Amino acid sequence: MTQLPVSVVVVSRDRPDALMRCLTGLAQVQFAPFEVVVVADEDGRTAVSELPFVDQLKVVPFEHPNISEARNLGISHAAGDIIAFIDDDAVPEPGWLTHLITPFQQSHVAATGGFVRGRNGISFQWMGRSVDETGATEPLELDPERATVLTPKGHRATKTEGTNMAVRRDVLIALEGFDPGFAFFLDETDLNVRLARAGHATAIVPMAEVHHGFAASTRRRADRVPRDLFDIGASWAVFQRKHMDEADTAAHWRDIRNGQRMRCLEHMVAGRLLPGDVLRLLKRLDEGYKAGIERPRGGAQVSRSPVAPFKPGFRGLRPAIVLSGRIWQAKRLREEAAKRAAGGENVTLILLSPTAFFHRIRFHPDGYWEHRGGLFGRSDRSDPLFAFWSFSGRIARERRRIAGQRLVD
Secondary structure, three states: OOOOOEEEEEEEOOOHHHHHHHHHHHOOOOOOOEEEEEEEOHHHHHHHOOOOOHHHOEEEEOOOOOHHHHHHHHHHHOOOOEEEEEEOOEEEOOOHHHHHHHHHHOOOEEEEEEEEEOOOOOOEEEOOEEEOOOOOEEEOOOOOOOOEEEOOEOOEEEEOEOOEEEEEHHHHHHOOOOOOOOOOOOHHHHHHHHHHHOOOEEEEEEEEEEEEOOOOOOOEOOOOOEOOOHHHHHHHHHHHHHHOOHHHHHHHHHHHHHHHHHHHHHHHHOOOOOHHHHHHHHHHHHHHHHHHHHOOOOOOOOOOOOOOOOOOOOOOOOOEEEEEEEHHHHHHHHHHHHHHHHOOOEEEEEEEEOOOOOOEEEEOOOOOEEEEEEOOOOOOOOOOOOOOOOHHHHHHHHHHHHHHHHOOO
16 A cells, blocks of 8 residues: 655644654654654754754754744645644654554545643553543543544544644645744644534544653753743633633633643742742743734644655665663663664663662663663553563563553564
8 A cells, every 4th residue: 555645743842852852753654755844943843953964854944932833834844745743852662653654545534633641651641532622631542553533523523632633735725834923832633623614524543643852941940840831821722712712711710720720830839930929920821821812813824835855764674673682781782772763773772670660761862771770670551560471581571561652563
């Protein structure tokens, strides 16, 4: 079956190191043909210029702090039939696009979304959810190994995450892309609601996984403590104006504001914020909400024809290998993993200690996946706290667990 040409759009601002790691991971995605469009600020573009594959990328300058405008610019430069989106502080599994794009072989599927793992590389940040016109979400029951195609029902839409989603380009053009009224937050939720109102089907694809790190930004610290709530307040005001009856907005805003207040107080109790920080953040939330009531919305400028022709920079499929050993062999094995990754292989390194420590997974800046944990400890968090394994048996089990995402035999 012929693969549909795919464009991957990455927006980056103030996070050049994270962007480099994301693009290194994208270079290992096992899919062809696809192109990568990087919409980045000056620091990001400078970092990208140092990558050995920079000539294989479309790099687009953008300095304004508005993720919707940046994504729309990426859409204008993207020439694939399908446009996928990933954040600069995320890394895709090698099988990401293979799984995420497959449902588009069904002509009625307009969008897809995958699952997102958190910092430990094991637990999920986001799985399948639906969302209503107040922004409230509910979990979906899904087959964990198969894509589920969902058609709109009533006032509920299928929720996708901006760091792991794909949409047909012609559908994005018809919907005028992302609404620039959402400079940050609720941008993809607004698109989900508009997709549902237009009657489009969305597929949730559990096997299409990315690892998301929540890197620090001007809006939050690396530990997810908020630095500024202005854009959250503004986005809620825009969302209410677009999707809710005016009579319901006051009570809805009280609930949203109280939720943000409780979030800040929890950080204060934990010692991550001072009382003055909480007052400042809530003031900024209120200022944002007031600004959002007056903020222009809709009317995005997205080029119907791509600005530049399709540029499939990553054409080949890389061989996938697994290296494994004891934790005291880490130095030698990491050097081998880095060397083989630089040589064009997709490398998974599994390091085990004689303990029951929980497992963690990370994508190393040198371009390989490292799994580290106890021989008898949990990898899936539903595993027992302790389970006896031989070394070879545990390695075989971990290979099976990651085979679908990492595309290893």
